[in-house]
Amino acid sequence: MIIVMKPKAKQESIDRVRAIIEEKGLYAHISAGHEVTIIGVVGDKTKLMDQNLEIYDEVDKIVAVTESYKLANKKFHPEPTQVKVGNITIGGDTMVIMSGPCAVENRQQLLTTAHAIKKAGAHILRGGAYKPRTSPYAFQGLEEEGLSYMKEAREETGLPVVCEVTSLDAIESAVKYVDMLQIGARNMQNFYLLKEAGKTGLPVLLKRGLSATIDEWLNAAEYIIAEGNPNVVLCERGIRTFETATRNTLDISAVPAIKSKSHLPIIVDPSHAAGVRAYVKSLSMAAVAAGADGLMIETHPDPSTALSDGPQSLTFDQFENLTGELGPLVKLLGKSL
Amino acid sequence: MIIVMKPKAKQESIDRVRAIIEEKGLYAHISAGHEVTIIGVVGDKTKLMDQNLEIYDEVDKIVAVTESYKLANKKFHPEPTQVKVGNITIGGDTMVIMSGPCAVENRQQLLTTAHAIKKAGAHILRGGAYKPRTSPYAFQGLEEEGLSYMKEAREETGLPVVCEVTSLDAIESAVKYVDMLQIGARNMQNFYLLKEAGKTGLPVLLKRGLSATIDEWLNAAEYIIAEGNPNVVLCERGIRTFETATRNTLDISAVPAIKSKSHLPIIVDPSHAAGVRAYVKSLSMAAVAAGADGLMIETHPDPSTALSDGPQSLTFDQFENLTGELGPLVKLLGKSL
Amino acid sequence: MIIVMKPKAKQESIDRVRAIIEEKGLYAHISAGHEVTIIGVVGDKTKLMDQNLEIYDEVDKIVAVTESYKLANKKFHPEPTQVKVGNITIGGDTMVIMSGPCAVENRQQLLTTAHAIKKAGAHILRGGAYKPRTSPYAFQGLEEEGLSYMKEAREETGLPVVCEVTSLDAIESAVKYVDMLQIGARNMQNFYLLKEAGKTGLPVLLKRGLSATIDEWLNAAEYIIAEGNPNVVLCERGIRTFETATRNTLDISAVPAIKSKSHLPIIVDPSHAAGVRAYVKSLSMAAVAAGADGLMIETHPDPSTALSDGPQSLTFDQFENLTGELGPLVKLLGKSL
C-alpha cells in the first residue's frame, strides 16, 4: 500500500500518517519528492484495515499494490487449476463444450436436446430451471421439475449437467440432481449465494457480472474458494457497454487477462454475449483461438418457440456445423474436442 | 409490437409472420414501404410471448412499443405514490433525509449517530447489518446483533430505521427489528430476494443496480409490487461508467426520468455515488433541486476509523452544516425538511 | 511516479530500474515490502519521459502521482479564473445563461431567437454555423453565412455570441464574427483544432468529449492554455453510458470535481445531455444548485421544424418560464441572473 500526500503537505500531516502506520506495528517508508511525498507501507497491511487513511489531512490518494484476492490469484498459485465435472475435466487438454437450452421447458425438449448435442460432440448439458428474468411476467422456470429432467437427461446420455441456482432453496434442490452449479451474471455479487454454493463442494460455474471488473469477478471467485471449494470455472458472457448492435460486448481480452491473473479455467458464452445467432460461430472461433478452456452455447429444438432467448439459440444442425468447424481449430491449438 | 422486415423481403416471408400473428387471434397491420415492410401487431401481445419472431426468415427487428412493467408505470397509475415508513411519509411535502453509518459497528457508534443525526434534522436512520463486500476478507456486518442496535436506536430516538437485507435469512431477522428493508445495488436483480421482500409488506428501498437501466430498475420494482406490496421507494446511487474521478457516476437525470415514467418516489444517495466526501454537499443540493423526494447520506462519529466506506462519510458537524444549507433550498421548492 | 515491482522480484531487476532512474539524474527511493518492492522516483520526472519502465522485467505497474496538466490545475493556480466574453464575465457572481438554436437556419430564425432570449434574461447567444452531424446527409450548417447572422444578432441585441468551429477554415472565418469559439464534444481531442483555437486568443468554450474522462478534458484545456490563451470555459454536456432513457448521461459530479481539480469555470448543457425537452428544467436546477457557473440551453422559435436537435429545444415561452424559476434559486446561492 502506498499513500500519496498532497503537494506541499505539511510535515505534521505526514507525521500523523506515519504515526498511525507505526502504531499498527508496520514500517512507513517516506519518499520526499520534488512535488509530493509518498509513503510506502511495509509489513502486513491487513493490520490497517480498520483505518481509512484517505480521510486524514493532506492525504491525496491511496494506491493498492496487491490484489485483495489470494486463493484465486496466480501469483500465489501459479499452476493452472483443473476442474472435474462428472467425468469431464475443464482446464486440461479438452476444449469443453457445454450446450443446451436457456430454459428447460419440458421433458421432451430437454431429452431431445441432450441427445442432439451429445451426437454433435458436446461434453456437458446446460439448462435453466430457475430463470432470472427482467420482467416478473416472463417465464420463470420449471424449478425442481426442471432439475429432475436434467438428471434424467444425464442418465440417458451420460453427459454431466449444469444448472443455474438463484437462492439457497434452489441450491438445496440442485445438489440432488446436477453435477455443477451455475451462478449467473445477475448474482455474481450475491455474496450469500456464493458462500452457500461454495459450501456444497460441487464445481461452480461463475458467470461474470454485467458490469463486473475482472478484479471483482476474481474476488467473487474468492468467496467460493474461501469456503474450501477450489472447483471454480469462470465464464465470460459479455459486459454492458453503450454498443447496441449486440446484446452485450464480449470482452475477449478477459481470456488472456484471466490467464495472467488467475489459475482458474475460463470458458466463453458467445450466445449471451452476442444475443444474435448469426454472430455465435465467429465469436466461438475467436474464443477458442484466444485460449479459452471451453464454450457454452445455447441450442434449442425450435428456437422460434423458445420460452427464453430464442434469437440467440442455434438449431441442432447449426450446432453440429459449428462443432464441425471448431474441430480443426481446436486440433491446431494442440487440444481435442 | 412492430415487426420490421428486411428490405425486399419476399411476400411468403411476410405472409408467414402474418399467419403466426393471426393464429394467436391478433391482427397484423401491414405497411408496405418503399424500402421495407413493417407489420404492426394489434391486440393483446402477451399471446405472442412464446414466439421468437426474430428468428423467422427476413425479419429484421422487433420493436416493443409498450413497457413490460405495469404496476410501477405512471401510464396506468398517474397519481404519485406516497410511502409511509413509521411516522414519516416519503413522496409528500417533506424532503426526507435518511442518514447513518454504512455499517453498524457497535452499539455505541450507532446510538451516538442516531442522536446526532436526529438533532441535525434527519428523519430516518440507516445502518448496515449485512454488508455485501467485494472481498470476503472485508468486514461483513454484525447481522442480527446489528439489527438489535437499530431497534434500540429507534426506541431511543423515535427515528424509523432502514437496513439492507441480502438473503431470505436476513429478511426473516430484519422484519423483527426494522421499519423498512433495503435491497442493495448488487441485489437489484436478485429476483428471489425481491419477491421475498415484497411478501413482507414492509416498505422497500430499492437501490439501482450498478449498471441497471431505468427500465430494468422499474421492472425490479414490479417484482416487489406484484407480490401485493406497493410500498417501494427507488434510490439512485450512481451507475458504472468509464469515469474514475468519482466512485460511480450519479445519474441525476434519473430523477426527472423516473418522475415521468413512474409514480414511485425516488431519493438520491450522493455518498455512494461520489465516494468522495468533498462532493456530497454539491450533489445533495443538485438532487434536491432536480426534484428528488429525499436523500440518503452516510455519517459516522469518526470516518477515519469506519469499517466501511469511511472516505465518503460525513462527520456530524459536516452533516449538520449540510442540512443547514439544504433548508432554504427545500423551502424555496415549497417543501419542508 | 511510483514503480511497483512484481512479488518476489529479483534484486537485479530492481537494480536495473534504479540504474535507469539514477542515470537520468533522479533519485530512487526503494521500499522493500513484505510482498512487493516499490520504488518512488524523486526529482523532475519529465526526464523519464523517453523511458517505458513498464517494459522492464518484473515491473508490475507504474502509478502516476501528479496530473499531467499544469496550467489548468488548481494545485498550481488556486484562484478561480474568470473569463470575459464581450461584456459578460463567466466564473464570477453572475449565473451566465447561453441560449439559442442548435443550428442557425436563416436570418429570421436567429434574430427572432436573439431578441426572445434576451428578453427572457439570457446573457450570450449560441448558434451553430458548422454542424458536426453523424450522417453526411443531415444539414451541415450555413457556414460563413450563419456567422454573419450571428454578428448581426449581436449588433441588434448587444448579446455576445458563441459559435462552434470544426476546422482551421472555420476558425479563420469565425474570428471575424464571434466573441467566443466553441470546441464541440466530437473535437475535444482534435488537438490541432485546440491549438489553433488557442492561438486566436478568443475565449474558448470547451465541451467535454462523449467519453472523455475529466483528466483528459483538463488536458485538452491545457492544449489551449499552453498557446498563451487562459480564457477557457468548460462545458459538461453528458457522457456516453449504457442508459438509453436519455441521449447522454449528465455527469453532474463533474461540477464539484472540476471545482476541486481546476480553476477554470464550468457550465452545463442540459439540452444535449438529456436530449429530451421535458428533463431540461430539472437538470438546469440541478446544475445551478451543484455550483455550475452557467448554463447552455437550446431554444428555437418552432422546435418541431428545427433542422437539428428539435426534440430537446425549448420554445421561447418554456425558456422564459425556466429563467423565471431559476431566478430565486440563483439568488438563494448568492449569485445573480
Added chain:
Amino acid sequence: MIIVMKPKAKQESIDRVRAIIEEKGLYAHISAGHEVTIIGVVGDKTKLMDQNLEIYDEVDKIVAVTESYKLANKKFHPEPTQVKVGNITIGGDTMVIMSGPCAVENRQQLLTTAHAIKKAGAHILRGGAYKPRTSPYAFQGLEEEGLSYMKEAREETGLPVVCEVTSLDAIESAVKYVDMLQIGARNMQNFYLLKEAGKTGLPVLLKRGLSATIDEWLNAAEYIIAEGNPNVVLCERGIRTFETATRNTLDISAVPAIKSKSHLPIIVDPSHAAGVRAYVKSLSMAAVAAGADGLMIETHPDPSTALSDGPQSLTFDQFENLTGELGPLVKLLGKSL
C-alpha cells in the same frame, strides 16, 4: 420510419401527425392497437428531414427502420469490397498484416523496423508522424520529416505505407509520401477531416472512435465514400468501458457485426485495444479466427525507449514469433499470410 403514439392518444393528435406526413407527399399507414396507435410512413422519408415529429403532442417515440448510411451498407451493396494499397489487396484472400512503430522517432528506427517486419511477413508499414497525444507535453511527432522517412522505407523495402493524418495540413503533406491515410480514433467524428481524406482518393484506414457505435462508425465511413472514394478499410481498436485491466475493451463482435452490415473490409488493432504486450498474441489469434481481414500490430526495435506506447509494442523477435503462430491458423481458414 414508424411513429409510436402515446397510449390513448386523442384522434386529433393522430390526425395532426398524419396531416404532416401527407403534406410531404408520403403515405401514413395507421395501426390502431389495443394500447397504442402506430403510424408507418410509406415513401421517401428524406422528405420529412426538416420535421421533428417527436415534438408533437402525444407522440411517444420515432423508430427508424432503415440505416442512415447507404454507400457503406451491405443491403445496397452486397458484394464485399476489396481495397488496394500499393500492391496489397485488403479484403481478399490475404490476411494483411500492418506493423511498425506507434510514432516515427528517427530515420534509423523506422528503416530498421521496416526491414524487420518485412522479413517477419508483414505487408504494410505503419508509423505515426502526427501524434494525437492526451497531454500537450508528450511527443507530438516528426510531422513532414517523419513522412519522408516513411517514403524512404517504402522505397527500400517495397512495403506500402500508412500514416495517420490529423488536419488538412497533414493530409496535404501526406499525399506526397504515403499509400494510405489513417483517421485515428479521436478524429473519427472530425467530419471535416473525413471529407478531406475522402477527396484525396487515397485508401483510408478508419479507426473506430473510443466510444463510437458501429452505426456511427459506418456513418463516418459514409462521409468518405460520399466524396467519391470507396476505398475505406475499418479498424476496430477497442472501445471505452469501465474495465481497467486493459486500456480499452476490444469489441471482437464488431468483426461479425461489420461483416453483416457492411461490405467494407475490417482489420483489428490488438495493440491499442489491450495496451499490454502480453495480450497481443491472444487477441491477434482471436481476431483472425473471428474473420478479420487483417491486423495492425505495433513493433519497435526497443520498446523500453519508445516515445509512444512502448508497453504495448512487440520486439521484432516477438513479432516474428507471432506471425509464425498465425500462419497455420490463417491457412486453416483458407487464406494466406
